[in-house]
Each structure stands twice: as structure tokens, then as C-alpha cells.
Amino acid sequence: MIVCKSISKVYGSGDNQTVALDNVSFVIKEGEFVAIMGPSGSGKSTLMHILGALDNPTSGSYYLDGHDVSILSEDELSVIRKEKIGFVFQAFNLLPRATVLRNVMLPLIYGEVPKDQRKKIAEEALRAVQLTEDRWDHYSNEISGGQMQRVAIARALVNDPSLILADEPTGNLDTKTGDFVLDTFRRLNREKGHTIVLITHEDEVAAFADRTIVIRDGHLVEDRQNRKEEVKKVIQ
Amino acid sequence: MLMSDLVAEIHMAITSNKVRTGLTVLGIVIGIASVIVMIAIGNGSQKAIQESIQSIGSNLLTIQPGKQRSFGGGPQQGMGSAESLTRDDATAIAQGVGGITAVAPTASGNQQIIAEGNNAQSSVTGVTAAYAQVNNITIDVGSFISDVQESKRSKVVVIGPDIRDDLYGENVDVVGQKMRIGGLSFTIVGVTKSKGGTGFGSSDEVVYMPLSTYQQYFSGSEYLSSISVSVTEQDQMTQAEEDIEALLLKRHKISSVDDADFNIRNQADIIEMTSSITGTLTMLLGAVAGISLVVGGIGIMNMMLTTVTERTREIGLRKAIGANQKDIRQQFLFESATLTFMGGVIGITLGIFIAFVLDHFAITTTQVSGFSVILSFSVSAAIGIIFGYYPARRAARLNPIQALRYE
Numbered sequence: 285m286i287v288c289k290s291i292s293k294v295y296g297s298g299d300n301q302t303v304a305l306d307n308v309s310f311v312i313k314e315g316e317f318v319a320i321m322g323p324s325g326s327g328k329s330t331l332m333h334i335l336g337a338l339d340n341p342t343s344g345s346y347y348l349d350g351h352d353v354s355i356l357s358e359d360e361l362s363v364i365r366k367e368k369i370g371f372v373f374q375a376f377n378l379l380p381r382a383t384v385l386r387n388v389m390l391p392l393i394y395g396e397v398p399k400d401q402r403k404k405i406a407e408e409a410l411r412a413v414q415l416t417e418d419r420w421d422h423y424s425n426e427i428s429g430g431q432m433q434r435v436a437i438a439r440a441l442v443n444d445p446s447l448i449l450a451d452e453p454t455g456n457l458d459t460k461t462g463d464f465v466l467d468t469f470r471r472l473n474r475e476k477g478h479t480i481v482l483i484t485h486e487d488e489v490a491a492f493a494d495r496t497i498v499i500r501d502g503h504l505v506e507d508r509q510n511r512k513e514e515v516k517k518v519i520q
Numbered sequence: 521m522l523m524s525d526l527v528a529e530i531h532m533a534i535t536s537n538k539v540r541t542g543l544t545v546l547g548i549v550i551g552i553a554s555v556i557v558m559i560a561i562g563n564g565s566q567k568a569i570q571e572s573i574q575s576i577g578s579n580l581l582t583i584q585p586g587k588q589r590s591f592g593g594g595p596q597q598g599m600g601s602a603e604s605l606t607r608d609d610a611t612a613i614a615q616g617v618g619g620i621t622a623v624a625p626t627a628s629g630n631q632q633i634i635a636e637g638n639n640a641q642s643s644v645t646g647v648t649a650a651y652a653q654v655n656n657i658t659i660d661v662g663s664f665i666s667d668v669q670e671s672k673r674s675k676v677v678v679i680g681p682d683i684r685d686d687l688y689g690e691n692v693d694v695v696g697q698k699m700r701i702g703g704l705s706f707t708i709v710g711v712t713k714s715k716g717g718t719g720f721g722s723s724d725e726v727v728y729m730p731l732s733t734y735q736q737y738f739s740g741s742e743y744l745s746s747i748s749v750s751v752t753e754q755d756q757m758t759q760a761e762e763d764i765e766a767l768l769l770k771r772h773k774i775s776s777v778d779d780a781d782f783n784i785r786n787q788a789d790i791i792e793m794t795s796s797i798t799g800t801l802t803m804l805l806g807a808v809a810g811i812s813l814v815v816g817g818i819g820i821m822n823m824m825l826t827t828v829t830e831r832t833r834e835i836g837l838r839k840a841i842g843a844n845q846k847d848i849r850q851q852f853l854f855e856s857a858t859l860t861f862m863g864g865v866i867g868i869t870l871g872i873f874i875a876f877v878l879d880h881f882a883i884t885t886t887q888v889s890g891f892s893v894i895l896s897f898s899v900s901a902a903i904g905i906i907f908g909y910y911p912a913r914r915a916a917r918l919n920p921i922q923a924l925r926y927e
């Protein structure tokens with residue numbers, strides 16, 4: 285459960301202040317699939333950094349599973365990220381010299397999960413994103429973009445996070461592979477009950493989610509439930 | 521982060537760019553190896569010098585004519601060339617001072633030697649039979665100068681092995697053969713055993729003859745170049761030195777020690793003096809080599825900084841998936857420590873090998889000291905940590921958001 289109470293983020297000080305987020309409040313319940321939409325520069329990534337415990341808001345509070353995350357120190361934030369957050373980036377950010385399996389196991393290193401369990405967890409995650417087994421021992425720069433992004437999603441799954449955050453996850457992919465990746469998100473949401481927040485500036489991408497939050501110039505301007513028919517249509 | 525994971529991460533990092541890793545480690549290898557070799561050379565020469573001094577005998581007092589050595593004093597009056605000591609002084613010491621085993625007066629100078637048509641310039645020393653005992657001279661073939669030959673002023677010589685090898689050929693039996701010294705003919709009665717010392721003052725390049733013969737035909741005076749005294753017990757050296765000083769002052773009718781026309785040196789002083797000189801030499805060599813070690817360390821730092829910059833995005837990602845500052849710092853610190861550790865091990869091995877080769881092929885005497893091995897090992901580990909600390913801290917402090925955006 286995510287609760288944002290009048291969150292603001294101001295960059296810089298004095299004359300060249302940028303208000304990236306201005307009094308944004310919303311609640312995301314467990315198991316929701318939400319798209320955050322808005323034009324370039326509207327504050328989407330800034331919001332994602334705060335939701336992902338990479339940054340503190342300038343004012344306001346952010347509760348994740350009942351804990352106030354907005355007041356934590358840097359090291360305390362890293363614990364939140366380790367235990368509760370899974371990130372998927374536009375640029376995949378896989379380690380190129382490591383195999384697919386090793387990339388997926390990477391968060392477990394910092395979680396100090398016992399070695400004998402890691403492989404099982406990683407394999408389960410790779411199956412969940414439907415990456416065929418013959419790719420698992422490839423180096424991560426030897427597979428296609430769509431496969432890379434699914435590896436990145438698998439990596440985001442292994443610590444069983446309360447929240448999966450994806451910033452423009454299809455930005456580097458063509459429409460067809462992009463749709464496959466978005467479908468993967470939806471399946472994880474439907475079948476495994478993961479809470480997913482997806483950031484995009486495209487309506488078609490946002491349509492994969494159940495709910496869309498629109499921000500513009502740092503303000504929350506719209507919060508709507510996507511129509512069920514529309515959702516069905518995209519699945520076909 | 522578990523230790524085994526840290527090891528695996530570092531393994532991946534340092535094997536991913538083998539050439540760069542190799543070159544950086546090479547810097548440390550060269551630094552460490554040169555420290556080991558330089559200190560081994562320094563220690564080796566110290567040991568060689570001390571051994572050659574000790575081979576003369578460590579219970580030895582040497583009295584030479586001339587003023588007492590004084591530090592910072594004016595120009596010294598040609599030590600050893602002054603004329604103040606006589607055979608009577610030597611006899612008086614032998615009879616009047618307790619706790620001494622033998623007294624050996626000598627007179628020496630350089631002479632032209634001709635043998636078998638070969639020509640050489642060599643130090644010729646007039647000695648008594650006691651000389652061999654006092655100076656630890658052992659005879660290889662034949663015999664040393666005897667008291668009878670000394671009292672008869674016989675024209676006989678005992679020569680060092682180097683003289684024999686140079687003039688007659690290696691290991692030729694020369695006993696009974698003749699040689700001309702300063703125009704006079706002498707018979708060789710013995711050859712001394714090699715003492716192995718080299719260079720200036722080596723006892724292998726000396727010609728001995730009876731002191732009385734030398735004084736009659738070469739120096740033409742009663743004065744001596746030195747009197748060597750062997751003291752029975754090491755702990756009586758100081759006592760013997762004081763007694764001899766008092767006796768000679770009385771005999772020379774000098775009231776103050778400051779005006780003494782002779783000086784007494786004991787073997788311990790000489791060893792101490794030379795080891796302080798060679799110690800300084802060792803330090804100097806070590807310091808020069810140390811500079812190359814520091815340069816190697818800067819190489820490590822340079823590589824680590826490059827690595828941190830190259831892997832900025834990776835660091836950002838690691839932070840995003842839960843790594844804290846300590847995890848990141850540890851990883852990079854360990855990486856640089858591993859590099860210097862590898863360099864240290866290879867460098868020490870190489871250094872010991874080079875020192876062995878130098879010694880084995882008699883290029884120079886070397887002695888690898890355990891101290892230098894431990895020193896360079898800890899220095900290399902310290903370098904890894906010191907020069908790795910700044911890059912590691914930089915990596916740990918990267919802002920994850922900016923790091924993830926880094927192109």
C-alpha cells in the first residue's frame with residue numbers, strides 16, 4: 285500500500301528553482317497496476333525516484349507498507365530498495381559481462397540470500413517472464429532487446445518486492461516487442477498479484493494498466509480507472 | 521554482502537580487462553621486486569664487508585702511528601705514515617699488558633714484484649711469526665714466516681693465492697720458487713689460504729716477509745706501520761686498549777691523551793662504522809626502489825578511478841537494487857587491494873629470483889632479508905588500500921539517480 289501526502293520536490297535554490305512536483309497526493313492499493321502519464325518534463329521520473337526510495341521529497345510524506353520513507357537516511361533508503369522495490373529501467377541496465385542468470389541473481393547478493401536458494405528463485409523469476417531456458421546461460425549482451433527487458437523484469441522480481449517500478453520500459457523497444465513486455469507486466473499483476481507502477485508518456489502504453497494518473501508541470505491533473513472493455517481489447 | 525560474493529564480483533571485474541589489469545599489476549610488481557633486490561644488494565654488501573673484516577679476527581686491536589682520529593678535527597696528520605711506533609713498543613706491550621695472546625708488529629709498503637717474466641705492483645708486509653695467529657692467516661701449502669727466519673733476516677716470502685694465480689698461474693706449486701722484489705731475489709716458502717675478501721686491502725693479494733728483512737732492505741728504519749694485538753677474551757678489549765694506551769703514552773713520554781702520537785682501533789669500532797655506512801647505502805637503495813613502488817600505487821589509483829567512471833551506471837544500478845555505500849566501497853577497495861596483493865606476491869617472487877640470480881652468477885653479493893619481504897608485502901597491501909580508498913569512496917558516494925543517467 286502506497287500513500288503519498290502532498291509531495292513536493294524542488295530542485296535547486298534561489299533564482300533557478302525548479303518545482304518538479306507540487307503537492308501531489310494519491311493512494312495505490314496492493315495489487316494495483318497503475319500508469320503514471322504526462323508529457324516530457326512533467327515530473328514523472330522525479331515521482332518514480334521518490335516512490336522507489338532513491339530520493340526524498342522536499343516536503344510531504346510517503347508511506348510504503350505503513351513506513352514513512354520520506355524521512356529516511358541514505359543507508360535506510362537502500363534497505364527499503366533492497367527489500368521492497370523492484371526497478372525496471374528504459375535502458376535495461378544489465379551487467380554486460382555477466383550471464384542472464386547471474387544478472388537476475390544480483391539483488392540476492394545484497395539481500396544475503398543463501399546461495400543454494402538463489403538459483404531456484406532466479407529460475408522461477410525467469411520462467412515468470414517467459415524467457416526460454418536456452419537463453420539463461422547467455423551473456424546479457426548476447427540477447428535481443430525484448431529479452432533483455434524481460435531479464436530486467438525478472439531481476440526486479442527476485443526480492444519479492446511490494447512495488448515494481450518501471451520507467452518507460454518500452455522506450456527502447458519496437459511496438460511489437462514492447463507490447464510483449466507490457467503483457468508480461470500485466471500477467472505478473474493478474475497472476476501473481478504484484479503492485480506495478482508504470483511510467484510512460486504514451487496513451488497506448490498507459491492503456492495496459494488498470495488506472496492512469498496524469499501529471500502535468502508537477503501537478504496531478506487526472507486520476508482515472510481505465511475502462512474494462514479497453515483493457516480486454518488490448519489483450520487480444 | 522557475503523565474502524564469497526565479494527570474491528566473485530572482484531574476479532569478474534579484474535578478469536574483464538586483462539590487459540589493463542596486467543599492466544597495472546606490473547607497476548606494483550616492478551616496484552616490489554626492485555625494493556627486494558635493492559635491499560638484498562645493500563644487505564649483501566654489508567654482509568660481505570663484515571665477513572671480510574671478521575675474517576681478520578674479532579678480538580683484534582690495531583695500533584697505528586699518527587694522531588688519534590678526532591671527528592670534525594683539522595686535517596689529519598697522514599695516519600699510518602707517521603713514525604712513532606717501534607719494535608720495542610711491541611715487545612713492551614707483549615710483556616707489560618695482561619690478557620693478550622699475541623702481538624704482531626708490521627711494516628709495509630708497495631713494491632715492484634717480478635716473477636716468471638710477469639710484473640706486478642703489490643703490497644709487501646714485514647711480519648713476525650705471531651702475525652698469522654693474530655690475523656687468522658692459515659697456510660695452504662708450505663709454511664708461514666718462522667721466528668728463526670725472522671731473526672736470521674732470511675730472504676723468504678709467503679704469498680697470497682691471488683699473487684700466485686696472477687704471476688705463476690692458477691694453483692701452480694710455487695713453494696721453493698724464486699721471485700724478485702725491489703731487485704732482490706726471494707724464495708717462496710708458503711701460500712696462504714684464500715679468505716675470499718675482495719677489493720681494497722684483500723689479504724689474498726699480499727706478500728709477507730720477515731719484519732727484520734723488510735726493515736733492513738726496504739724501509740731502512742726501525743719504525744712500524746702497525747702493531748696488531750689479539751686479546752684473549754672479547755670482554756677484555758676495553759681494558760687491554762686502556763692498558764696499551766697508558767703504556768705507550770708513558771714510553772713516548774706524552775702526558776695527555778690528546779697529544780698521543782698513535783691511535784688504537786678495535787675491530788668492533790670498524791665493524792660498527794662500516795655497517796653504519798652500508799646501512800645508509802641500503803636505505804638509500806631501498807628509498808629509490810620505494811619511489812617506483814609509489815609510482816605503481818599511483819597507477820593503481822589511476823586504474824581504479826577509470827574503472828569507477830566507466831562503471832558509473834553499474835554502480836547506480838547496484839544502488840537501485842539495494843547496495844549500500846559500504847557494499848560499493850568494499851567492492852572497489854577489495855578490488856584494488858587484490859591487484860596490489862597479486863603484484864606483491866609476483867613482485868616478491870621475482871625479486872627473490874633476481875637476487876638469487878645476481879648472487880649465483882657472482883654479479884654481486886645479495887642477501888634477501890625477511891624484513892624486506894614483510895615490509896614490501898605490507899607496503900603493497902597498504903598501497904592497495906591507500907590508493908584504492910579515494911576511488912572507492914567516490915564510487916560509494918555517487919548519487920544513484922545521476923549514476924543511472926550517466927552516459
Ligand SMILES: Nc1ncnc2c1ncn2[C@@H]1O[C@H](COP(=O)(O)OP(=O)(O)OP(=O)(O)O)[C@@H](O)[C@H]1O
Pocket residue numbers: 295296302303304322323324325326327328329330331485
Ligand atoms: N537533478 C535535477 N536538478 C534540477 N532539475 C531537475 C533535476 N531532475 C529533474 N529536474 C527538472 O524537474 C522537472 C521534471 O523532470 P523529470 O525528469 O521528472 O521529468 P519527466 O516527466 O521524467 O520527463 P521525461 O518524460 O522527459 O523523462 C524538469 O523540469 C527537469 O528539468
Ligand SMILES: [Mg+2]
Pocket residue numbers: 328329330
Ligand atoms: Mg523521465
